[in-house]
Amino acid sequence: MNAPANAPILRIEGLTKHFGGLTAVDDVTLEFAPGRLHAIIGPNGAGKTTLFNLISGFLPSDSGRVFFAGREITGLKPHRISRLGIARTLQVKSVFHQLSVADNLWITAQAQRGVLNPFRSTTSYRETCEKVERVLEQLGLAALANQQAGTLSHGDIALLEIGMAISAEPKLLLLDEPICGMSPAETARTVAKIRELAQTIEIVLIEHDMEVVFEIADDITVMAQGAILASGSPQAIAADERVREAYLGRAEDEDYIEEPVRA
Amino acid sequence: MKRAAIERTMLIASAAFLLTVPWLVPAIADRFWVSVIAEILIWSLLAASVNLLFGYVGLLSFGQALFFGFGMYGVAIGVEKLALGFWPALGLGIAAPVAMAIVAGIFAVRLTWHYFAIITVVFSLIFYFLALTMKPLTGGDDGISFTLPAVFKFGGAEWGFASATFQYFFILATVALCLYALRRLLGSPLGKAFMAIRDNDVRASLIGLNVYWLRLTAFVIAGFLAGLSGALFAFFGRYASASYMFYHVSGEAVVWAIVGGAGTLFGPLVGTGLFILIREVVSTHWQHHALIVGAVAILIVIFAPRGMVGLWRDFMGRWSGGEK
Numbered sequence: 001m002n003a004p005a006n007a008p009i010l011r012i013e014g015l016t017k018h019f020g021g022l023t024a025v026d027d028v029t030l031e032f033a034p035g036r037l038h039a040i041i042g043p044n045g046a047g048k049t050t051l052f053n054l055i056s057g058f059l060p061s062d063s064g065r066v067f068f069a070g071r072e073i074t075g076l077k078p079h080r081i082s083r084l085g086i087a088r089t090l091q092v093k094s095v096f097h098q099l100s101v102a103d104n105l106w107i108t109a110q111a112q113r114g115v116l117n118p119f120r121s122t123t124s125y126r127e128t129c130e131k132v133e134r135v136l137e138q139l140g141l142a143a144l145a146n147q148q149a150g151t152l153s154h155g156d157i158a159l160l161e162i163g164m165a166i167s168a169e170p171k172l173l174l175l176d177e178p179i180c181g182m183s184p185a186e187t188a189r190t191v192a193k194i195r196e197l198a199q200t201i202e203i204v205l206i207e208h209d210m211e212v213v214f215e216i217a218d219d220i221t222v223m224a225q226g227a228i229l230a231s232g233s234p235q236a237i238a239a240d241e242r243v244r245e246a247y248l249g250r251a252e253d254e255d256y257i258e259e260p261v262r263a
Numbered sequence: 264m265k266r267a268a269i270e271r272t273m274l275i276a277s278a279a280f281l282l283t284v285p286w287l288v289p290a291i292a293d294r295f296w297v298s299v300i301a302e303i304l305i306w307s308l309l310a311a312s313v314n315l316l317f318g319y320v321g322l323l324s325f326g327q328a329l330f331f332g333f334g335m336y337g338v339a340i341g342v343e344k345l346a347l348g349f350w351p352a353l354g355l356g357i358a359a360p361v362a363m364a365i366v367a368g369i370f371a372v373r374l375t376w377h378y379f380a381i382i383t384v385v386f387s388l389i390f391y392f393l394a395l396t397m398k399p400l401t402g403g404d405d406g407i408s409f410t411l412p413a414v415f416k417f418g419g420a421e422w423g424f425a426s427a428t429f430q431y432f433f434i435l436a437t438v439a440l441c442l443y444a445l446r447r448l449l450g451s452p453l454g455k456a457f458m459a460i461r462d463n464d465v466r467a468s469l470i471g472l473n474v475y476w477l478r479l480t481a482f483v484i485a486g487f488l489a490g491l492s493g494a495l496f497a498f499f500g501r502y503a504s505a506s507y508m509f510y511h512v513s514g515e516a517v518v519w520a521i522v523g524g525a526g527t528l529f530g531p532l533v534g535t536g537l538f539i540l541i542r543e544v545v546s547t548h549w550q551h552h553a554l555i556v557g558a559v560a561i562l563i564v565i566f567a568p569r570g571m572v573g574l575w576r577d578f579m580g581r582w583s584g585g586e587k
């Protein structure tokens with residue numbers, strides 16, 4: 001089956017997840033068109049991360065279905081979904097802390113191939129090693145290549161997470177608050193990087209920094225209490241009364257929107 | 264001298280020592296110490312199996328003695344009940360623990376942390392009591408003694424464990440081969456995948472690693488190491504007994520691996536050597552040698568959480584760092 005060119009890269013139908021009495025994701029139906037940078041925003045506890053957890057197979061959903069590039073991925077194990085081409089970063093930054101920065105990238109790139117030969121040295125994989133070098137250069141982490149990932153600064157770990165996502169060469173990249181904890185300089189570098197990546201990879205971004213979201217997103221989806229509140233272009237979202245009231249707060253003028261206070 | 268040069272010199276010196284033990288040791292001390300060193304080498308494989316799981320995959324097993332016991336019984340039953348020669352008996356002493364590791368692993372590696380530790384203990388206890396009850400097969404409390412088969416026969420000549428020197432070199436070669444294979448493994452994609460799981464199993468599954476299969480693979484390799492250790496020990500002692508399957512033995516191997524340095528290649532060998540030497544030196548003078556073992560273990564865990572090899576690395580790091 002060949003999906004038409006403008007078929008959604010990711011389609012979610014009636015996805016629901018309860019934690020005890022709490023409905024973290026409430027009957028969410030969404031489509032992400034290809035070739036556009038999508039952002040998901042919403043107050044703390046809105047269910048954004050849980051939605052990513054359901055898409056990436058990290059949590060089982062209570063009901064609903066997920067389709068990736070026309071193929072149903074509901075209920076698949078995380079490593080299977082990863083190998084189909086969905087990479088993600090975690091909100092709580094997580095890397096392989098005892099491995100070197102280069103090894104973090106190396107194993108991420110190699111894991112996609114499935115075969116893990118116990119009889120060959122990692123250094124003999126030319127293609128994978130070259131990819132690691134490239135990603136290190138791209139992210140400006142080359143100087144830290146041999147450092148243990150656990151000893152990096154918060155900003156560098158966040159960069160490494162993005163580097164790992166790139167090394168996997170995914171078709172779809174889910175970024176959960178990628179610039180959280182970064183310095184302004186690192187933020188600028190990372191935002192530029194995300195923009196560049198969006199040329200070749202489909203990206204869905206969860207972000208609290210409204211300046212960044214409205215600067216780079218083509219489409220914005222607003223979540224609140226597990227449900228979709230609104231979905232549309234940045235202009236439409238900025239003008240949406242319900243969004244303003246429920247989440248964005250008072251706008252001082254037409255195109256300035258205050259950053260929400262984080263819990 | 265540079266750090267790498269010092270470490271290489273130490274490695275060469277250790278290798279030279281180990282290669283000359285059967286002649287050097289009787290010249291300076293009692294011949295008895297040759298077999299102590301052989302014993303250290305054998306047990307270091309059991310510690311290495313704990314280390315592969317704990318130091319490189321993040322799974323703490325208190326049940327590796329189960330596979331050690333299966334290795335022992337594989338050899339003893341092979342020789343005594345099935346009248347096998349050396350190599351087929353050794354084969355059985357490896358196949359039995361590997362098969363057991365596959366079965367136990369299928370259940371155990373679904374769990375992590377204390378649940379994993381507990382299920383490994385439960386498995387080894389079940390088979391410990393089974394071995395005690397199945398007297399006709401296992402000899403129960405008394406175990407099985409057997410007569411040594413020859414390792415090689417060539418014309419009229421025979422080589423076997425009856426010769427202490429042959430025995431020593433057979434053990435040394437086997438252990439060296441295992442350490443070399445482990446070193447290769449740790450530098451391979453599979454080794455990196457193991458370490459990724461050790462560091463962060465959630466992340467590992469998100470980058471596309473099949474955590475369950477990889478843990479099972481590691482568990483079976485560890486079962487192989489522990490089983491080989493037991494098989495060698497059976498030939499070394501010419502007997503097998505259920506007492507070696509008790510979790511007390513597993514616990515000792517955990518202490519050896521952690522004190523020597525979990526997550527390092529030579530840590531288990533160093534830890535095993537230290538504790539067996541303490542046992543041999545002290546137990547002849549003082550029956551409470553376990554107290555010293557406990558004290559050393561606690562001190563090292565508190566003051567050198569990365570074990571003796573880690574302590575050495577820190578020392579070398581500081582020393583060569585200060586030299587720049």
Ligand SMILES: Nc1ncnc2c1ncn2[C@@H]1O[C@H](COP(=O)(O)OP(=O)(O)OP(=O)(O)O)[C@@H](O)[C@H]1O
Pocket residue numbers: 019022024042043044045046047048049050051091
């Ligand atoms: N594994 C879990 N078990 C129980 N409750 C959970 C779990 N994960 C999330 N929750 C709850 O579900 C709700 C949604 O959480 P989620 O992390 O998806 O929000 P979010 O939109 O990502 O918020 P934030 O902006 O703070 O990251 C919260 O109330 C949270 O406490």
Ligand SMILES: [Mg+2]
Pocket residue numbers: 048049050091
């Ligand atoms: Mg979140």
